[in-house]
Every structure is written in structure tokens, then in C-alpha cells.
Amino acid sequence: GSRHPYADVEVISLAYRFYRELGLRQFDLLLNTIGCPGCRPAHRKALSEFLASILHLLCPDCQSRYERNPMRILDCKNESCQLQLQGAPTPVEYVCDACAEHYQGVKDGLTALGIAFTENPRLVRGLDYYTNTAFEFHSAYIGAQGAIGAGGRYDGLVESCGGPAIPGVGFGIGTERLILALEAEKVAFPPAAEVDVFLATLGAKAEQKALTLLAELRQANLVAEVDLMGRSLKAQMKQAGRLGAKYVVVIGDDEIERGVAVVRDMASGDQTEVPLSELLSQLTVE
Ligand SMILES: [Zn+2]
Ligand SMILES: [Zn+2]
Known part of the structure; x- marks a missing residue:
């Protein structure tokens, strides 16, 4: 595993090229940083304070996340929640210098490769072992829940499974949504492999x-x-x-x-x- 921001860039560009090779064109890359265990507590504190006054206006999912993982409230798909969350503190505002530098490295690398991205300060990952980079690919043809792929850096994963502190970065692809997006873009499916x-x-x-x-x-x-x-x-x-x-x-x-x-x-x-x-x-x- 490597902590180098270009490891993130390589993984993101792998996913990007995969979608392009399939023939997909109408999709966006959303990008964010969620900081590290060092800088996240400051954000969590600020966010919890912000949420305390509006919690009763949020959906039941958000309310149950308040104690466990308030950061997840930021990317609630509920529109009325999103309205209430205008002005909520986002992780990127609280990152330490090392995390800010890492994030800049990822953005510079993507720019160098000509991969367009949209920064979304409310994009988060649901599990505690995630650190720094969070990214999602969204099809223009599928709604708000239309991520056709999502990933991020999970430097805490191996350790949380009882292993050594080995950093990592990766992504998953939503196969069913990907097929929906391909159909929506009228991409011709390749013929099945010839049977010998x-x-x-x-x-x-x-x-x-x-x-x-x-x-x-x-x-x-x-x-x-x-x-x-x-x-x-x-x-x-x-x-x-x-x-x-x-x-x-x-x-x-x-x-x-x-x-x-x-x-x-x-x-x-x-x-x-x-x-x-x-x-x-x-x-x-x-
Ligand atoms: Zn940090
Ligand atoms: Zn909600």
C-alpha cells in the first residue's frame, strides 16, 4: 500500500478508463477529502454542534446517524435534509495540512491526466476506516442515487481487521446501475464470447x-x-x-x-x- 496521492489518481483513472472503454460518456466524477483520524474529530465536533439545533427537522435515518456517524448525514439523499444542511461544516474545511496537501496532490494528478472532476464537499464514506479521498462516479441518466461506482482511501481498513497499518485505496462498481446507464446511453453491448x-x-x-x-x-x-x-x-x-x-x-x-x-x-x-x-x-x- 502507498499513501502517495498518485495511488489515488491511478485507481480513479482506472475506473474512469473502464467506463470510457465501455462506451459511457455522460458521467461525472465527484471528489472530496474526509480527512484523517487526526483532523476528523474537530470536524465531527463542529458538525455535531451545527446538527444539534436542526436535528428534529431531519429524516429518521439522519437522526439515527447523529450519535453513530454524524458525517454520513452530510450526504443524505433526502432533499428536505439537504435543504436543512445548507451551511453545515464540511470535512474539507477542517483538514490538517497533510490532508490538504494530499487532496491537492490528487486534484493535480487528475488534472494532469485530463480527467475532469467536480468537488463535492458533502461527499463522504460511511465507514470509519475511510480516510482522505472519497470519490463517486455518477451517470447523468440516473437520479440522485445514481452512483455507478464509488470508492476512496481506506488507510484504516487493514488495521481495523487486526492487521498492520497498511494504507489502501480502491473502488466498487454498481453493476446493475452501470447496465442501466449503458442502456440509457444506448451503448451497444459486445457480443458474448464465442462458444468453443x-x-x-x-x-x-x-x-x-x-x-x-x-x-x-x-x-x-x-x-x-x-x-x-x-x-x-x-x-x-x-x-x-x-x-x-x-x-x-x-x-x-x-x-x-x-x-x-x-x-x-x-x-x-x-x-x-x-x-x-x-x-x-x-x-x-x-
Ligand atoms: Zn488530517
Ligand atoms: Zn436525512
Whole structure:
């Protein structure tokens, strides 16, 4: 782990590039600093004092957060809470010199990379082990809760799990929201990976054999699929065709008895009987 602000920049730019590569364009990067255990108590004190007089006007969530983690009240998604929070003390106003310098380093690094960002002083993280940088990516097409990714620096995480004081920074992606954002921007989804081998089975023993075979094929870096819908053999062949499988391996209980499988080349239609023991080597060669 590194405390260097460019570690934050690298992680943020990784997320940024990931969204761009997917084809997403209409999204914003929100950025903030929430300070360190050294400077946070001063903010917490000021914020608690501010909140005490308006607490009765806030939503039940905010009220329950007041004792546990008042900082989280700052990014309550409730609009009436946000109105009450105008002028509330934000962490960035209370950061120590080291935290201010770190934050500046992150902003300078992002600017150098041409990654636009919006500073949002009310952006916070919910857990105590977070320090310094907080960031979120928001799609223009999803509402206030529309973060398609969020992350930050968590220098206190490893220690809070009982380990040494190792700093860290990272992010998570909201897959469902990301898909919504991609659909909203009409980004074409890439075609599914081409299927190398489809395992068609007939009978319970064959089904079990296919399960282990599937794992072996995938370990050999082949894209392999098997029927899990209880389809008839005929329907399985159709499914293999729909998936564009190059080969279909047909295994029935009878073939298992004889230690063989039927391999069908879907392009030529040729069928050959292959000993089960040679199946993997034969398919990986082709
Ligand atoms: Zn600090
Ligand atoms: Zn609230």
C-alpha cells in the first residue's frame, strides 16, 4: 500500500478508463477529502454542534446517524435534509495540512491526466476506516442515487481487521446501475464470447460426467457450455447452434459405458467417436 496521492489518481483513472472503454460518456466524477483520524474529530465536533439545533427537522435515518456517524448525514439523499444542511461544516474545511496537501496532490494528478472532476464537499464514506479521498462516479441518466461506482482511501481498513497499518485505496462498481446507464446511453453491448464446446448429455451419468468435463475444458481456456435446463438432446443441439458452438460433444450413458464421446464439428457436420481420455487433448489442439 502507498499513501502517495498518485495511488489515488491511478485507481480513479482506472475506473474512469473502464467506463470510457465501455462506451459511457455522460458521467461525472465527484471528489472530496474526509480527512484523517487526526483532523476528523474537530470536524465531527463542529458538525455535531451545527446538527444539534436542526436535528428534529431531519429524516429518521439522519437522526439515527447523529450519535453513530454524524458525517454520513452530510450526504443524505433526502432533499428536505439537504435543504436543512445548507451551511453545515464540511470535512474539507477542517483538514490538517497533510490532508490538504494530499487532496491537492490528487486534484493535480487528475488534472494532469485530463480527467475532469467536480468537488463535492458533502461527499463522504460511511465507514470509519475511510480516510482522505472519497470519490463517486455518477451517470447523468440516473437520479440522485445514481452512483455507478464509488470508492476512496481506506488507510484504516487493514488495521481495523487486526492487521498492520497498511494504507489502501480502491473502488466498487454498481453493476446493475452501470447496465442501466449503458442502456440509457444506448451503448451497444459486445457480443458474448464465442462458444468453443457445447456438452450435450443424455442421462444422469452423462450429466455428471459433463460437469467435471466442463471444469477441465474451462481450465484449458476453452469457452464451454452445458445444458442446465433439462432440454432434450435435440433441443440441446439447437441451443448449441444458437450459441455458435464450434464443437458439440455428445455424451450418453451408453458412451460412458464404452468410455467414449461423440464429437461433432458444427461447421462441417462431421462426427467422430473419441475416447473420453483423449477428449481434452483433442479439443484443445483444435
Ligand atoms: Zn488530517
Ligand atoms: Zn436525512
